[in-house]
Amino acid sequence: MRKESRDVLEAxxxxxxxxxxxxxxxxxxxxxxxxxxxxxxxxYHGIYFAVEKIGEFAGIEDLHPHQFRHTYATELLLLGVDPSHARKLTGHQSEKAFRRYTLRSEQEAAIAAYYRAIGEVEAE
Incomplete structure (x- = not known):
């Protein structure tokens, strides 16, 4: 957990x-x-409802708790965390289920490497 998140949780x-x-x-x-x-x-239903309401307030359609896990897994991999460690941190039991995240992060890393190689900044 990042320091900013730990500080909020402690408060x-x-x-x-x-x-x-x-x-x-x-x-x-x-x-x-x-x-x-x-x-x-x-x-679980209470968490789902709360996240859904937060999404509505923030203008994010169809926000649900699993998206946080998906984002966390992808971010870990993009930061270069070893996939076996990332899988452990996200609590995935199955390598097959976790593979979805590695495919996406590999694609994003390849795109970023291409732009670095040609001396351009990747378009957002």
């Missing part, structure tokens, strides 16, 4: 403690604020 946890919540290693990171489930671990 979030501090705010929960300041509100009187006792945190330990078993405390859920993401909790529900729904009246029926207040304080319970946020479910």
């Amino acid at each position: 979030y946890l501090r705010s929960r403690q300041q509100q009187g919540e006792e945190l330990n290693s078993l405390t859920p990171l993401m909790i529900s604020h729904h009246a029926s489930y207040k304080g319970d671990r946020l479910s």
Whole structure:
């Protein structure tokens, strides 16, 4: 996790403690604020709904949690992280499932290498 993300997460946890919540290693990171489930671990559907709403507010259509995993995997590979380490970090069990990300990152790396070779900056 990048430092900026760690700092935000630490601030979030501090705010929960300041509100009187006792945190330990078993405390859920993401909790529900729904009246029926207040304080319970946020479910997959709760996370999906929250991400979808964030996407709506940000003007991003059809945003869903799996896109974060996909982006993370691709970014790791583009940064040059060994594919076996990237697969471990993203929690992929299957090499076949993870291969989708390596194909995309290899293509993007090849395009970037081409532009570097001809002395041009890749168009965004």
